[in-house]
Amino acid sequence: MNRLEPTDPAALPPIKVALLGCGVVGSQVARLITQQSEDLTNRVGQRIELVGIAVRSLERDFGGLDPELFTTDADALVSRGDLDVVVEVVGGIEPVRSLVLKAIEHGASVVTANKALLAQDGETLFSAAERAGVDLYYEAAVAGAIPIVRPLRESLVGDEITTVMGIVNGTTNYILDQMTTTGADFADALAQAQELGYAEADPTADIEGFDAAAKAAIMATLAFHTRVRGADVYREGITQVSAADIAAARKAGCVVKLLAVLRLDDAGRVSVRVHPALVPDSHPLAGIHGAYNAIFVESREAGRLMFMGPGAGGSPTASAVMGDLVTVARNRVRGVAGPGESVYAEREIMPMGEVETRYLVRVEVTDEPGVLAACATVFSNHNVSVQTVDQTTAENTDEQVAVLALMTHLARESDLQAVVAELGTRPFTRGPVAVIRVEGK
Numbered sequence: 400m401n402r403l404e405p406t407d408p409a410a411l412p413p414i415k416v417a418l419l420g421c422g423v424v425g426s427q428v429a430r431l432i433t434q435q436s437e438d439l440t441n442r443v444g445q446r447i448e449l450v451g452i453a454v455r456s457l458e459r460d461f462g463g464l465d466p467e468l469f470t471t472d473a474d475a476l477v478s479r480g481d482l483d484v485v486v487e488v489v490g491g492i493e494p495v496r497s498l499v500l501k502a503i504e505h506g507a508s509v510v511t512a513n514k515a516l517l518a519q520d521g522e523t524l525f526s527a528a529e530r531a532g533v534d535l536y537y538e539a540a541v542a543g544a545i546p547i548v549r550p551l552r553e554s555l556v557g558d559e560i561t562t563v564m565g566i567v568n569g570t571t572n573y574i575l576d577q578m579t580t581t582g583a584d585f586a587d588a589l590a591q592a593q594e595l596g597y598a599e600a601d602p603t604a605d606i607e608g609f610d611a612a613a614k615a616a617i618m619a620t621l622a623f624h625t626r627v628r629g630a631d632v633y634r635e636g637i638t639q640v641s642a643a644d645i646a647a648a649r650k651a652g653c654v655v656k657l658l659a660v661l662r663l664d665d666a667g668r669v670s671v672r673v674h675p676a677l678v679p680d681s682h683p684l685a686g687i688h689g690a691y692n693a694i695f696v697e698s699r700e701a702g703r704l705m706f707m708g709p710g711a712g713g714s715p716t717a718s719a720v721m722g723d724l725v726t727v728a729r730n731r732v733r734g735v736a737g738p739g740e741s742v743y744a745e746r747e748i749m750p751m752g753e754v755e756t757r758y759l760v761r762v763e764v765t766d767e768p769g770v771l772a773a774c775a776t777v778f779s780n781h782n783v784s785v786q787t788v789d790q791t792t793a794e795n796t797d798e799q800v801a802v803l804a805l806m807t808h809l810a811r812e813s814d815l816q817a818v819v820a821e822l823g824t825r826p827f828t829r830g831p832v833a834v835i836r837v838e839g840k
């Protein structure tokens with residue numbers, strides 16, 4: 400029998416790639432495609448050729464890339480008809496959704512870092528890709544460089560995931576970390592995160608938790624095999640986190656983190672939420688600094704897994720994009736497509752009021768006999784059990800005012816909200832009631 404001589408990959412037709420966007424992430428993707436050309440050819444089995452780069456305006460410098468590659472006509476680029484892969488690193492909903500759909504209709508596979516689009520309308524994109532028999536890969540959309548989409552989509556797909564909990568937004572982790580460790584002001588820390596290329600084009604997406612909610616929706620859809628959209632996620636951002644919250648956290652031996660918490664309960668219902676939470680200093684998530692992200696995954700058979708690494712920034716995110724690019728290029732070479740969506744389980748999404756967690760409640764009260772007991776009664780009225788109480792004297796007040804910090808045992812959100820409402824009506828309450836959830840043992 401004759402042995403087939405291996406084909407020289409460089410002699411085969413190239414895998415043609417178009418890049419949409421050449422900003423923080425796109426410029427690094429373009430650099431890597433160019434600089435690693437020989438290795439990529441060997442890894443894929445055919446040469447990867449960057450045939451065009453769409454940008455909003457040609458006013459910027461081209462970062463050492465061939466100026467001929469650049470265009471402002473993204474529509475014409477995705478409609479060429481000869482593209483194998485379109486890498487989308489523009490962001491936002493339109494015109495990107497239309498461009499990606501057009502690329503798919505013209506037979507190109509797509510690699511995207513766009514969590515906002517996937518969380519809002521992943522359904523449309525996945526069904527278009529399924530119909531066209533092309534790939535849609537998105538590792539960079541969740542937690543930057545950290546491999547988390549692929550583990551949820553492939554490695555753990557034979558197991559049953561019950562919990563996913565973690566820090567999935569680099570900008571807010573950077574801000575909270577700076578506020579905690581250096582006492583930085585919120586606005587200064589945000590400006591630094593923008594300068595470092597971590598923040599979204601509109602940083603409201605980061606600081607109001609929309610970005611983390613989009614990532615939570617994508618992870619929940621993968622983990623629980625059911626459709627979860629960004630709008631299904633209970634969301635609070637970090638704009639209300641004050642220096643007083645951070646000081647209270649320190650006093651309780653905790654740090655404040657913006658967490659995404661996804662759970663499958665025994666009845667098969669899912670809860671998906673994003674909000675600031677206290678995490679005890681002893682918990683591994685407390686040690687995640689700067690723009691790093693970390694995600695715990697718990698499954699019935701594997702037990703507890705943890706993924707950690709850079710969650711934002713040009714080069715780390717480009718690493719995830721490149722992993723997807725090589726994967727879809729390899730699929731292309733072999734004439735196959737990777738996994739489509741798995742959303743067969745129609746699970747109920749639990750209302751936030753039914754979710755159970757622990758809480759730190761801070762309330763300023765008149766410092767008089769019987770007030771502590773009256774305050775505790777409000778908690779017991781709503782079936783919320785108090786674990787610890789810390790009392791200090793309030794500063795800068797003329798009358799005798801105490802600050803009570805009450806840490807609860809596990810309680811239902813609706814019960815805790817009833818406690819807050821009743822505390823607000825009591826004559827001994829001297830100001831707004833501050834509540835922060837507590838996660839991690």
Ligand SMILES: NC(=O)c1ccc[n+]([C@@H]2O[C@H](COP(=O)([O-])OP(=O)(O)OC[C@H]3O[C@@H](n4cnc5c(N)ncnc54)[C@H](O)[C@@H]3O)[C@@H](O)[C@H]2O)c1
Nearest residue numbers: 420421422423424453454455488489490512513711712716
């Ligand atoms: N920056 C990060 O750390 C990071 C991490 C993970 C995922 N992402 C995602 O990657 C995507 C890009 O983020 P970025 O930080 O690189 O953004 P960026 O603002 O730095 O770059 C956006 C690029 O898109 C181009 N662009 C804008 N509108 C366009 C249009 N209509 N047609 C063609 N090009 C257009 C701009 O010219 C620019 O080159 C977003 O979806 C973002 O959520 C970013």
Ligand SMILES: N[C@@H](CCO)C(=O)O
Nearest residue numbers: 568569570597599711
């Ligand atoms: N703005 C996002 C980029 C990574 O998705 C963040 O700060 O995490």
Ligand code: NA
Nearest residue numbers: 538541543545
């Ligand atoms: Na990732």
